[in-house]
Amino acid sequence: MPLPTQPLSPLDGRYQAQVGGLAEHLSEAGLNRARVHVEVEWLLWCAQHGLFGAPSIEQADADALRQWAREFGAAEIEWLAAKEAVTRHDVKAVEYLVRDRLAQQGLERLSEAVHIACTSEDINNLSYALNIRAAVHEVWMPAFRAVVDQLRELAVTHRDRPMLSLTHGQPATPTTLGKEMAVVAWRLERQARRVESAEVLGKFAGATGTFSAHVVAEPSADWPQVAEGFVSSLGLTWNPLTTQIESHDWQAELFGAISHAGRILHNLATDVWTYIMLGTFTQIPVAGATGSSTMPHKINPIRFENAEANLEIASALLDSLSATLVTSRLQRDLTDSSTQRNIGVALGHSVLALDNLRRGLGEIAVSDAALDAALDGNWEVLAEAVQTVIRAEVLAGRSSIADPYAQLKELTRGHRIGAEELAAFVDGLDISDEAKQRLRRLTPATYTGVAADLVDRLDRR
Template structure:
């Protein structure tokens, strides 16, 4: 027993990894960092703190410029530049300093306030003893509850992440789908409804449907409002009004919020109600779901042989044991990441719109997952983009499936019979039933379909049109419908 006890534990024969800060817990900061790293400059903790610092700086500048508080200094251009440089130079050393302050305050927004006050206290080193900034220290965070700073900071970072990172990537993907749709507008393809052969389409038209759906959601996302407020502890301007009663604090707040490029929300509790966030996340989730539909459809077309995958575009190894395989891993990866993204986006949309009475802190924790939600969506977009770029259309495979399913012309024939009967032709009774008897559960080849058509007694022009028809040419307006993308 003693000998066995000295042996290594067979269930854990490794050293601990927890103390290595370079090892990521989640895949977005590990395996997939390269695909999502642009979001770090917007939706990371550091980016949020930089935005908080930006809001605090601009609040000081705004109060001084508006003359909102008697005795507040008129800032010189050099002093304004100094304040804004505090934000512009916020980098690794400043992030570490802020973290050290927060370790003492145990409050993230208060730590930002103290960080900025330190900079005002040191302003004379850069601007000379005549600067008014050290004396203006109490303007920092005046009349602000933490949520005044937080709601504006989240608004700024979410808006920039969406418009500078996520939307360009999503738009480029939608454009790539549209380009492929245009290129394949005339390529006939057997449709499948309920998984069964159905009226033919073109590959381009089907891709155009998806591109159009994606673009509709992008248009909604691009026009979504981003709201903000700065009205105090319970949304009443109570501290403002009692301290400086002669200032129109609603106007000061409105112009400040709008000066940040946001839409002013005049009616809130302590928090900005987050309805705009819920609306945005619902729209992004809907885009994700359309993209998920695209990924599953393209995956299916690959399995049918309609798309061939170029090995160099998908990766060097298809299967660890079956060397012949090229797996559609880009589209499968996208499916999974879209599902994770939507789980978070749906949760945010559902929960952020509720806050107990005038304030609770559930939103504080929830909003820390915003970057993760967008990260998984961005990763999916990157995978689908790369996946599409690695596909070649196999029109011959589609042609073989079309030629093997002449029964899909049953719809065309029975519809032409109905129209001819309405126009006065005789012998056109029971067209649906007659075609059902010919085609349901049966395979009909070209010769059999043409023989059936020739025996119907159709008007000559109708008969000739139907005899010339093939599954590959029975695509209606499909090719021209792709032009709606333009």
């Protein structure tokens, strides 16, 4: 027996609660609402500027029409579905819907102003521009900012908490936990600015970007100026040189920036997962949660694994969108139409990943014991400091030690040494007493340079 109709995508099923805000803008209904908005604004623009001989419209009627467009909902969605089943053309169905509304308001005299001189892409490109901008700034960006804010808080809270670094997976010069969180926050802040400042373009130039029908029907108008005014009135940047479609370069740039941000977040997810494995972070048990169906002790880092997977899917889709959208055969083909319908899917996986990162970062705690043990168990990381001090002493004429690096390499490479062994080595060096005292005071926990101070640079951005 077949199952009842079910969502095919997990974004519309299991994870709908986390990503549902995107549907307000990037669903089919959201696209149609934007189309209605653009169609209404264009016919009002024509009426208010006397284009094509369109009759004027009273302000009250214009306000009522705009309010109807804003309240686009279930009735309009149902009407469009029925009409598109007949027209087999989504934008034409929208045109008929607006005409129907004009008739209801007693404004039939304006019917021929609906969609006049427009190609479908004139409506679609502006609708997508408005919806993508809203989805990114109202849904994606707040989720992204929430993760960045958590990282900033972790950086400040653990500004001075020393920890062992691991380069190539091996013990290396210590840092502070706060500084490592600040590195990621700094990187993400830069990407946030790229996304927030992204230019959103729109075209409104007819079937092949030449205003041909416009000029024949209304030869006295300065059509590039009219188009720029109309596109700008929607809060978009006018693209003056296009084919039938707006070239989508701005979309490729925006999706590229979001994908790049996602790859930084992916790096964060895998690093935090590794820190959990090493014991640097412990996971806070969630009441009632189960880590394994057979091993009761387990608390799995599922938030970071989920984020990792969804960021990979999001970047793959965003990269595909960027690559596909910048190409259109000659003056137009329809590859962009199918491609753009997946923008919500791409951003949905990104938002889902952000939700998991936010929740995951809120469910971890720092293990001071693990951090202290790692530092105390790796005194050999001070070899860098010792050989550098010796070099400085040689340069200053206070020592004649040959090849300090080789001496420290022989002492420490492949060997574990402790505080006593290192102190004995330092005591036997031919360097100044002041330099010896400096080195004797050094421990792995204090060998962090200005790592803590670097965290403060987050506030200077």
